[in-house]
Amino acid sequence: MLTISQLAATAGVTVRTVRHYHHVGLLPEPERDASGYRRYSAQAVVDLIRIRTLADAGVPLARIDALLHAQPAEFAAAVTDIDAELQRKIDQLTEHRRRIAELASGEALVLPPEVVANLNRMRSLGVSERAVRIERDVWILMQALEPHSMPQGIRDKTASFDDPGTTRLYLAIGQSLDWDPHDPRVDRLIDDLDAWETEHERDSSRPRNMASQLVFSRIVEASPAWQRILDVLAHRARQRRTAGHDG
Amino acid sequence: MLTISQLAATAGVTVRTVRHYHHVGLLPEPERDASGYRRYSAQAVVDLIRIRTLADAGVPLARIDALLHAQPAEFAAAVTDIDAELQRKIDQLTEHRRRIAELASGEALVLPPEVVANLNRMRSLGVSERAVRIERDVWILMQALEPHSMPQGIRDKTASFDDPGTTRLYLAIGQSLDWDPHDPRVDRLIDDLDAWETEHERDSSRPRNMASQLVFSRIVEASPAWQRILDVLAHRARQRRTAGHDG
DNA sequence: TCCAACCCTGACGTAGGGTCAGGGTCAAGC
DNA sequence: GCTTGACCCTGACCCTACGTCAGGGTTGGA
Numbered sequence: 001m002l003t004i005s006q007l008a009a010t011a012g013v014t015v016r017t018v019r020h021y022h023h024v025g026l027l028p029e030p031e032r033d034a035s036g037y038r039r040y041s042a043q044a045v046v047d048l049i050r051i052r053t054l055a056d057a058g059v060p061l062a063r064i065d066a067l068l069h070a071q072p073a074e075f076a077a078a079v080t081d082i083d084a085e086l087q088r089k090i091d092q093l094t095e096h097r098r099r100i101a102e103l104a105s106g107e108a109l110v111l112p113p114e115v116v117a118n119l120n121r122m123r124s125l126g127v128s129e130r131a132v133r134i135e136r137d138v139w140i141l142m143q144a145l146e147p148h149s150m151p152q153g154i155r156d157k158t159a160s161f162d163d164p165g166t167t168r169l170y171l172a173i174g175q176s177l178d179w180d181p182h183d184p185r186v187d188r189l190i191d192d193l194d195a196w197e198t199e200h201e202r203d204s205s206r207p208r209n210m211a212s213q214l215v216f217s218r219i220v221e222a223s224p225a226w227q228r229i230l231d232v233l234a235h236r237a238r239q240r241r242t243a244g245h246d247g
Numbered sequence: 248m249l250t251i252s253q254l255a256a257t258a259g260v261t262v263r264t265v266r267h268y269h270h271v272g273l274l275p276e277p278e279r280d281a282s283g284y285r286r287y288s289a290q291a292v293v294d295l296i297r298i299r300t301l302a303d304a305g306v307p308l309a310r311i312d313a314l315l316h317a318q319p320a321e322f323a324a325a326v327t328d329i330d331a332e333l334q335r336k337i338d339q340l341t342e343h344r345r346r347i348a349e350l351a352s353g354e355a356l357v358l359p360p361e362v363v364a365n366l367n368r369m370r371s372l373g374v375s376e377r378a379v380r381i382e383r384d385v386w387i388l389m390q391a392l393e394p395h396s397m398p399q400g401i402r403d404k405t406a407s408f409d410d411p412g413t414t415r416l417y418l419a420i421g422q423s424l425d426w427d428p429h430d431p432r433v434d435r436l437i438d439d440l441d442a443w444e445t446e447h448e449r450d451s452s453r454p455r456n457m458a459s460q461l462v463f464s465r466i467v468e469a470s471p472a473w474q475r476i477l478d479v480l481a482h483r484a485r486q487r488r489t490a491g492h493d494g
Numbered sequence: 495t496c497c498a499a500c501c502c503t504g505a506c507g508t509a510g511g512g513t514c515a516g517g518g519t520c521a522a523g524c
Numbered sequence: 525g526c527t528t529g530a531c532c533c534t535g536a537c538c539c540t541a542c543g544t545c546a547g548g549g550t551t552g553g554a
Contacts, residue, residue, distance in 0.1 A: 005531070010392065010461075015532090020511055035519055037532055042464035046384040049391050057350060058343025061510070079350055086344045093337045096305025100330050103304060103322075137293040144296050145257065214257075217289035252500070262501090267542055282550055284501055308541070 001033075002040040011048040018048065026051060026065055058086050114154045115139050121161055122170060131174035134222055138215050145211035169196060181228040190232050197237065204230065205237035248280075249287040258295040265295065273298060273312055305333050361401045362386050368408055369417060378421035381469055385462050392458035416443060428475040437479050444484065451477065452484035 008015045021027040027047055030040050054064045059082055067078055111119075115136075122132050142150060160166045169192060176189050197204060208216065220227045255262045268274040274294055277287050301311045306329055314325055358366075366386075369379050389397060407413045416439060423436050444451060455463065467474045 003531075010457075012391075014511080016511060016513085019534095024510090035532075037519080041468050042388065042461040043384070043468055045391075045461055046387050046465065049387055054350070055510090056343075057346035058340065059347065075350075079347055083344055083347055086340050086347070090337055090340045090344070093305065093333050093340070096303075097330055097333045097337070099304035100306065100326055100333070103301070103326055137290070140293050140296055141289070144259075144292075210257075214289040214292055218293065221288050221290055250501075261542080263542060263544085266502095271541090282501075284550080302541090 002045070004038050004040070007040045007044055007048065010045050011052055013048070013052060021048070021051065021061075024061060026061055058082065111136070111139055111143065112150070112154070114158065118154070118157050118161070122174075125167055125171060127170055127174040128177070130222075131177055134177075134219060137218050141211060141214050141218065145214065146209075149211075166196070169193070176225055176229070177223040179225045181225045183225070186225050186229060190229055193229065193233055194236055197233065198240075203237050203241070205234045205241065249292070251285050251287070254287045254291060254295065257292050258299055260295070260299060268295070268298065268308075271308060273308055305329065358383070358386055358390065359397070359401070361405065365401070365404050365408070369421075372414055372418060374417055374421040375424070377469075378424055381424075381466060384465050388458060388461050388465065392461065393456075396458075413443070416440070423472055423476070424470040426472045428472045430472070433472050433476060437476055440476065440480055441483055444480065445487075450484050450488070452481040452488065 002010070004015050004018055008018050011018075018027065022029050027044065030038050030044060033039050050068060051064055054067055055061065059067060063078065063082070067075060070078060119132050119136055119139075122135065123129070139153075142153060172189055172192065176186065179186055196202075216230060220230065249257070251262050251265055255265050258265075265274065269276050274291065277285050277291060280286050297315055298311055301314055302308065306314060310325065310329065314322060317325060362383075366379050366383055369382060370376070386400075389400060419436055419439065423433065426433055443449075463477060467477065
């Protein structure tokens with residue numbers, strides 16, 4: 001007659017494991033001695049070894065009991081099934097490895113390298129880190145919500161760095177985040193942005209879809225000055241459009 | 248301002264997932280509206296997308312927060328670490344697959360094919376299924392406790408089938424399990440076994456190690472007749488040994 | 495006004511045990 | 525006879541990353 005620790009040592013498992021198998025009904029509870037200690041027979045050793053053989057092969061505990069009493073045909077079917085499950089898990093982990101290998105750094109988390117390059121270009125122009133962070137988040141939202149418009153967006157953005165007027169605007173935009181909404185520099189920036197929109201045929205008053213709404217929210221949340229800037233720009237654009245219809 | 252289900256849908260996760268991230272502190276709890284509903288900003292969308300990007304790559308939730316704020320060097324180190332962990336899991340599952348592929352049927356669970364072959368040979372001799380089951384368990388115990396003595400044991404067993412006297416004994420042994428301990432056939436079987444031991448120079452009275460103790464237990468547990476048989480055989484062997492010393 | 499579709503908190507379940515907490519038992523040495 | 529260390533017991537909480545009720549309040553459209 002063996003104690004629980006002797007049984008466990010013989011089968012190469014922990015005492016806790018044996019008790020767990022009792023708990024889930026995989027190994028029957030043996031008789032107790034006068035002290036209430038469990039006393040095991042040699043049969044229990046054999047049972048436990050057979051259980052561990054399956055468990056060590058990755059068979060879920062819940063299926064082991066059936067497997068131990070299965071006919072060869074059922075057994076083979078169950079083994080095939082469990083093997084497929086293991087393969088599925090392996091595939092998933094392999095996919096995880098593939099993805100994680102792509103995670104070069106924090107910024108490249110979601111974004112294609114062209115975008116990361118553009119962000120670094122903004123940094124080297126002297127645009128503040130805070131503004132770059134907002135720009136990054138805007139691209140993350142684009143990527144998640146309108147991935148199809150990413151290629152065009154990337155091309156436009158990359159091309160814009162060739163225009164000195166536009167790059168000067170980027171610098172001013174970066175600084176403006178911290179300005180008071182009624183700072184006179186805000187008004188001058190609004191005029192510059194308005195002129196830029198007219199020149200590049202953009203219209204900040206057109207109805208916004210999900211993606212651009214979130215983009216606007218992200219910017220407005222970050223800067224009171226920009227709440228005013230975007231409001232005024234949209235207002236002016238609406239006026240221009242109305243005037244265009246009238247004329 | 249988004250509701251929790253809008254946020255979840257935007258980031259491609261379930262509402263439960265968002266709440267879980269709040270619970271573990273990965274995503275900050277947002278302000279509530281008058282009804283107590285959570286209201287999310289665009290920033291939350293960005294945060295959640297960044298979290299999911301790492302989670303989808305197999306990064307444990309507990310490590311994501313640190314990773315989101317890590318410098319490139321730390322980030323690279325952490326990614327290497329996590330990748331190694333994923334590889335470890337893959338290796339383990341692959342080992343499981345290898346093992347499970349070896350599990351041809353219930354009996355071959357632990358045992359080498361030669362043993363399985365011998366068990367089937369016993370069946371074809373007409374040995375009862377119950378006796379074969381005990382024999383199987385004896386081999387399982389041997390395998391687990393004294394694997395080094397398996398080859399010799401297998402050779403002896405395999406050779407024994409060439410001896411008609413021994414195979415006849417196997418048959419009698421199989422039938423004897425169910426006999427009453429005081430059945431006269433038990434006495435005749437004891438005589439036969441005693442003669443066999445003498446002939447083959449075995450000694451069932453020698454001190455037993457762990458493995459043979461368990462083997463004896465397994466047999467005695469299964470059959471009262473065999474409790475007596477083993478007792479008497481050991482007694483006689485002891486007597487023979489004493490006589491040998493005296494003479 | 496009603497109904498579906500939301501939202502809330504709280505709690506249990508998953509697989510396979512690890513790790514206390516709190517208390518009883520046994521065997522050996524002094 | 526007493527102590528000490530090694531066992532044994534039950535019960536309960538911990539881990540991952542959420543899924544899935546249960547029970548109840550809110551919102552918005554027909």
